[in-house]
Amino acid sequence: MNRQRVVAMILAGGQGSRLGVLTASVAKPAVPFGSRYRIIDFPLSNCTNSGIEAVGVLTQYQPLELNAYIGNGHSWDLDRNSGGAFILPPYQSSGRSDWYKGTANAIYQNIPFIDGYRPEIVLILSGDHIYKMNYEKMVRYHEEKMADATIAVLEVPWEEISRFGIMKTNDRAEITEFLEKPATADSNLASMGVYCFNWKALRTALMEDESNPKSSNDFGKNIIPAMLENKQRVMAYRFSGYWKDVGTVSSLWEANMDLLDYPDQIDLHDASWRIYSRNPIRPSHYIGQKAVLDRVALTDGDEIYGTVRHSVLSHSVIVEEGAVVTDSILMPGVHVGKNAKLDRCIVSINTKIGANVEIGPEVKDGIKDYVNKRLCTNGISLVADELEIRPGAKFAGSSMITGQKSDASENVVSVRSDD
């Protein structure tokens, strides 16, 4: 194989269980985002815009959709002769097949893939963050500082430090301590899940970690603390700009709405840093005679005949006359029937909402069988993919509507053939 100085590995293997039914049949990085995109378009586009040509995507849950989406990497200009985008599922070897035990183990299992490029630097990226970042600058910083590892950090509000991995640094920006979701700390520098390693140093650390049976084989919990303990040089690389973890229902919802409310924060019109995506082969979107649009993002194949306010619609969505969609995210192929009312809903791929259906926190007498306040915070409801919601059905807010049987299941029909 041709040599590549920098190889990027995108961790796309998490189950994404906090996204509830949205990740029931789709891996988290393949979850549609921001009308035209899927979450993984951001790290993939960052790679191609940073001049990185060899990218491994580590995946194990529901890989079908992700595989089909990434294909040969052509959409991100990653169909290279010497490199490219590769989906890396857990290896099957004779006698055993190892599920990825943790983020570090996922990289460990793919050491031969990385070795093949004989790289100096390996970037470990997370597949579930929305941000634009020039990794080339980070690599340069890493090399200038002669670090063994460099971790991208950004300042987060002090009251939120308990949600992040927090880095303590000295005045030379060397990381001295790593705290996983601390209750209190005297630093507010959070890890962005973007790591830059000397391949030699990382390779050794991975081997040692793997031989430790007590390790949970995780970058944050094991690899970084071990490197700090071994007095290796771990630097913090400060990033300032838009960055959002979209691992929960409310953060996914917020990040989508940010595109409408703060379009300059993550400028998608920036021609120098395009976010690439696989394009659906659909015509331009059509807006009907009686349509009302107020702060709405639309893309190819959409047909809007009703009212849509403050919402983000993926491709091939139809909103029929009289329907009112508010504060919602509609994923590819969703059909909203006549006079239906959706309020704070995330509706997954190809689901059909029948006429006069109502879902939302304001719905009176809505059935509560699907309410899931643990995952569906802030009154946001989730509707799984490939469902048909019967006309006239009413659901309370914070519902997580699936095709699985329940007392109210006469209202929900799964159209997936294998159910």
Place this chain on the structure above:
Amino acid sequence: MLSKTMGLILADHHRIHLSELNQPRALAAMPFGGRYRIIDFTLSNMVNSGIKQVGVIALSAYKSLMDHLGTGASWDLDRMQQGLYLLPPYINAASIGDDSDLTGLLDFFSGSTQQTVVICDANIVMNYTFEEMVRQFNEGNQDILALYNRDGNQFGSPVISLDLDRRGFVRDVMIDALEIPSQRSFLGAIVVSRDLITSIIAEAIARGQTDFSLERILKMYTQYRIRGYEYKGKSLRINSVAGYFNASMRLLDSEFRQALFNEDTPIYTKVKNAAPAVYEHGSGVTNALCSDGCRIYGDVRNSILFRNVMVAKHATVENCVIFQDVQISEGAHLSNVILDKDCVVRMGVKLQGHPDYPVVIRKGAIV
């Protein structure tokens, strides 16, 4: 699927000129329907029929056409075997001053091993596969099969009227006849064997001819047995500026959109990575076909917007076709206007055309 058939698309048409819209680009490269160029329809029709080798003859202003087609990847025509062939004119000492040089075309056909050729003009917009037509060609006893429909002269000049005998063979061909002999108008596509088209071109070269058109082939009806083949579906003809404008407006009709766009035979086009379109607070958009990257603050009615069009607050766009990267500033008022790429309409400017005579603003103009 047509495995033994090749395609040829004529990117220019000697009788069709779209004034300023056509100057910076070949006819085939005319933007259409918000995100397409008109060649996308013919090219996708061929690809959807299973044709894997397609030549495109471009005579002039073919830069934007070449940009658009690239390696043919968007149509899956970037292949090791066959694929997309751009056939621009050969420039050599012998051909200077000529319209074109047919030897390149001769090479394209003689170098292939396909049996059958589908040749299309680029000005027809429809969603069609050629399988049935080619099957009939293979089973019938004619030399050339010519596609027609019953549009008569409703799309305006050029109208190539085909007069057919009772067995469906062409017995007369008239162009822009004052009184058309029949409603049957040639629909810009023929099927012919590769052997026959090769010998027709070789003979044309021998006679010193430098141009190639389907019209010229149809006029050989006394020499070859040319049979008509009727198309009954929906189609649009881009014959003039007004025709282009009307064809564009037809896309606002859901019946037409359904006929042209379906999931089984998609219309492919070059991928561009624009942001999603955003409709801001205070915008009023009705009956409009819009594309990615648009930012709309004002009012848009009965219009087609290509990618990255900005319509500012209090601007009104009515019955317009707006090409990509156009900016329409606050308080501007446009009706029945075709605005070419990269135009800027300044604050408060009013432009008004008539549906039959839309105002055309050339590429890059600042109004």
